[in-house]
Amino acid sequence: xxxxxxxxxxxxxLVSVFMLVLGFAGGSRIDDIRNLIAPVFxxxxxxRIDFSNVEKTYQALASNFDGEIDKQKIIDGASKGLVEAVGxxxxxxxxxKEAEEFNKSLSGDVGTGxxxxxxxxxxxxxxxxxxxxxxxxxxxxxxxxxxxxxxxxDVSKENTSEISKKIRGxxxxxxxxxxxxxxxxxxxxxxxxxxxxxSVELTKKDGVATLSIYRFDNETGALAKKYAEEIKxxxxxxxxxxxxxxxxxxxQAAKTVASLWLEKNALIVSxxxxxxxxxxxxxxxxxxxxxxxxxxxxxxxxxxxxxxxAGALKEHRAAQIVGEKSYGKGSVQTTINMPNDALLKVTxxxxxTPSGKNISNNGILPDIEVKIPQGESYLLNDIQKSKxxxxxx
Numbered sequence: 001x002x003x004x005x006x007x008x009x010x011x012x013x014l015v016s017v018f019m020l021v022l023g024f025a026g027g028s029r030i031d032d033i034r035n036l037i038a039p040v041f042x043x044x045x046x047x048r049i050d051f052s053n054v055e056k057t058y059q060a061l062a063s064n065f066d067g068e069i070d071k072q073k074i075i076d077g078a079s080k081g082l083v084e085a086v087g088x089x090x091x092x093x094x095x096x097k098e099a100e101e102f103n104k105s106l107s108g109d110v111g112t113g114x115x116x117x118x119x120x121x122x123x124x125x126x127x128x129x130x131x132x133x134x135x136x137x138x139x140x141x142x143x144x145x146x147x148x149x150x151x152x153x154d155v156s157k158e159n160t161s162e163i164s165k166k167i168r169g170x171x172x173x174x175x176x177x178x179x180x181x182x183x184x185x186x187x188x189x190x191x192x193x194x195x196x197x198x199s200v201e202l203t204k205k206d207g208v209a210t211l212s213i214y215r216f217d218n219e220t221g222a223l224a225k226k227y228a229e230e231i232k233x234x235x236x237x238x239x240x241x242x243x244x245x246x247x248x249x250x251x252q253a254a255k256t257v258a259s260l261w262l263e264k265n266a267l268i269v270s271x272x273x274x275x276x277x278x279x280x281x282x283x284x285x286x287x288x289x290x291x292x293x294x295x296x297x298x299x300x301x302x303x304x305x306x307x308x309x310a311g312a313l314k315e316h317r318a319a320q321i322v323g324e325k326s327y328g329k330g331s332v333q334t335t336i337n338m339p340n341d342a343l344l345k346v347t348x349x350x351x352x353t354p355s356g357k358n359i360s361n362n363g364i365l366p367d368i369e370v371k372i373p374q375g376e377s378y379l380l381n382d383i384q385k386s387k388x389x390x391x392x393x
Contacts, residue, residue, distance in 0.1 A: 054078060058074065072340065075340075076093070076095050076342065079093045079338075079342070080092075080093045083344065083346075088331075088347050090329070090331055090333055090345070090347050091333070091345065091346045091347045092344075092345050093338070093342065093343075093344055094342060094343040094344075094345065095342055096340055096341035096342055098343075099341060099342060099343035100341075102343065102345075106215070106217055106249060106250075107217055107218070108197040108198070108199055108214070108215060108217060109197070110195050110197050111168070111194070111195065112168070112169065112170060112171040112192050112193060112194050112195065113135075113167060113168045113169070113192055113193075113195055114134065114135045114136040114139075114141075114167060114175065114177075114190045114192055114193075115130065115131035115134025115135055115136045115137065115195050115196070115197075116129065116130055116131070116134075116136045116141060116167070117129035117130075117131070117379070118147065118160045118163060118164055119160060119376075119377035119379060119380060120159065120160050120375075120377075121146075121377075121380050123156075123157075124146045124147075124156065125146070125147050125155070125158070125159070125160050125163050126143075126144060126145065126146050126147070126380065127141060127142065127143050127144065127145045127146075127147065127179070128143055128144075128377055128379035128380060129143055129379055130142065130143055131195065131196065131197060132196070132198075132201065133196045134193070134195055134196050135190045135191055135192060135193050136188075136190060139188045139189070139190045140186075140188060141177065141179065141188055141190070142181065143379075144181070145179035145180070145181050145186075146179055146180040146181075147163055147177065147178075147179055148178045148179060148180050148185070149176075149177070149178035150163060150166040150167055150175065150176070150177055150178075151166070151175060151176050152176060152178075153166070168192075169192045170192065171192055171193050171194055172191065172192065172193075173191070173192050174189055174190065174191050174192070175189075175190055175192060176188070176189050176190075177190060197214075198214075198219070198223060199213060199214050199215045199216070199217045199219055199220040199223060199249075200212065200213050200214070200219075200220055200223035200224050200227060201214075202227040202230065202231070204231075204234070204236065207236060207237075207238060208236070208238045208239070208240060208389065208392060209227075209231045209236045209238070209239050209240070210239075210240040210242060210385075211224065211227055211228070211231075211239060211240070211241050211242065212242040213241070213242070213243055213246055213257065213306075214245065214246055215246055215247065215248070215249045216246070216248060216249030216250050216251075216253035216254050216257070216305040216306070217249050217250065217253065218250065218253070220249065220250075220253040220256070220257065221252065221253045221255075221256030221257065222256075224253075224256065224257045224260060225256060225260065225286065225288075228260045228288045228289050229288050231288070231289065231292070232288040232289065232292075236292075237291075237292050237293060238292065238293050238294075238392045239289060239292045239293070239294045239295075240294075240295050240296075240297060240385065240388050240389075241294060241295070241296045241297070241309075241313075241319065242296075242297045242385075243296060243297060243298055243302045243306040243309065243310060244297050244298060244299040244301065244302060244323065244378060244384070245299065245301045245302070246301070246302055246303070246305075246306040247301060247302075247303045247304065247306070247327075248303045248304025248305040248306055248307075248329065249304070249305050250305065251269070251281065251305060251308070251332070253305065254268070254269075254305035254306075254308045254309050255268055255281050255283075255284070256284070256286075257309050258283065258308065258309045258312045258313060259283040259284040259285070259286055259287060260286070260287055260288060260289045260290075261287060261289045261290055261292070261294065261313055261316075261318040261319065262283035262287055262290065262312065262313070262316055262318060263283060263285070263287070263290070263316075264282075264283055264284065264285025264287075265282045265283060265285070266282060266283040266312075266316055266354075267280060267281075267282055267283075267312075267354040268281045268282060268283055268308065268309075268312045268354070269281045269308045269311070269312065269351050269352065269353065269354070270351065270352045270354075270356075271332055271349040271350070271351050271352075272349055272350055272351075272352060273348065273349045273350075278349055279349075290318075293392065294313065294318060294319035294320070295319060295320050295321070295322055295388040295391055295392075296309075296310050296313060296314070296319045296320070296321045296322070296323075297321075297322055297323045297384050297385060297388060298310055298321055298322075298323040298324060298325075298326045298364060298366060299323050299324045299326070299372070299378070299384075300324050300325065300326065300327055300363075301327060302323075302326040302327060302364075303326065303327035303328075303329040304327075304329045306326065307326050307327070307328075307329065307330070307359055307363070307364050308351065308353075310326065310364045311353040311354070311357070311359065311364050312353065312354055314364065314367070315353055315354045315355050316354065320367045320368070320391065321364065321365075321366040321367050321368070322366055322367065322368045322370055322384055322387050322388050322391070323366050323369070323370055323384045324366060324369065324370070324371055324372070325363040325364070325365055325366065325369075326359070326363040326364040327363055328359050328360055328361045328362050328363035329359075329360065330350055330351055330352075330358040330359045330360035331347045331349070331350050331351065331360065332347065332348055332349040332350065332351055333345050333346060333347050333348065334346060334348050368387060368391075370383055370384045370387045372384065
């Protein structure tokens with residue numbers, strides 16, 4: 001779960017200015033003074049580390065290495081090593097390029113292409129999802145189409161990754177795609193564009209609304225609320241909340257989504273640093289889906305913010321869970337901007353479900369376990385969603 005940039009800039013600036021003034025006055029005692037005032041600003045005392053051995057290592061390397069040394073790579077490598085040494089897989093130092101990719105992933109920026117999701121189905125690669133408002137949908141490509149050729153080249157024996165690379169390309173360029181649909185062969189000329197990739201989608205069929213949330217980004221809360229109002233206004237009382245493959249995102253988005261089903265002030269999640277509770281996150285009371293019969297779909301990739309929502313709705317008996325045990329990420333991270341556009345993502349707390357459970361490594365268990373066969377995409381034969389529909393009948 002990512003709080004976003006929760007290290008308040010105002011606090012950091014205030015402390016930095018204060019320390020600058022004290023630096024002129026305190027000289028070599030600056031670290032002692034910093035640790036003395038740290039609790040006032042809610043910061044930890046930090047003991048100084050002697051990095052002289054690191055400097056000696058660099059001097060020995062630079063003096064003897066036969067070749068050019070990239071100093072920025074040395075600095076990034078040293079920072080990475082320092083952060084990795086704490087032994088937490090969720091705490092990491094990212095270079096400027098890695099930070100850019102990380103921020104893109106949070107916002108759902110998948111670059112350019114035609115807007116399809118592919119999966120291997122036996123010997124062939126099929127379109128399993130067509131993203132709305134993207135070139136593939138406009139061209140007429142449908143879920144279930146088998147990809148046979150790309151730009152006239154036979155790809156029937158190639159894997160998903162290889163075909164995806166051939167379909168991708170710069171915005172404004174054209175790709176020719178041949179598909180097999182049932183007994184028909186069809187050809188499409190599709191102009192690539194920047195992919196529209198919303199974090200929430202709503203589908204409705206036979207009196208059941210399916211709210212699919214792919215990540216928890218800055219737009220997720222507003223989108224989910226909009227669709228929840230639509231569901232309520234249309235009198236739909238059966239809802240599937242699909243969180244499969246959702247690796248998490250911002251806690252504020254998770255709060256908004258969970259609140260759609262819960263009483264005002266119901267506990268959604270609590271955060272603890274050590275044994276101290278640092279925050280309790282409670283429902284807003286904006287709950288258009290309160291009372292709707294709801295089934296949540298989870299799999300082993302549902303993590304973090306997804307688990308917060310699932311755990312809260314399950315423990316408040318607002319939903320049943322179908323699928324597989326979730327990933328099990330029960331910690332909270334924040335991001336801190338570093339020099340040269342680098343980024344530090346650091347674990348600052350653990351989170352606990354309303355009943356006080358931390359799900360690290362254990363995950364959220366489904367009420368009804370339905371496993372997708374290993375190596376298959378649920379989009380090819382969605383037995384988990386079929387089970388959810390059975391519950392409604």
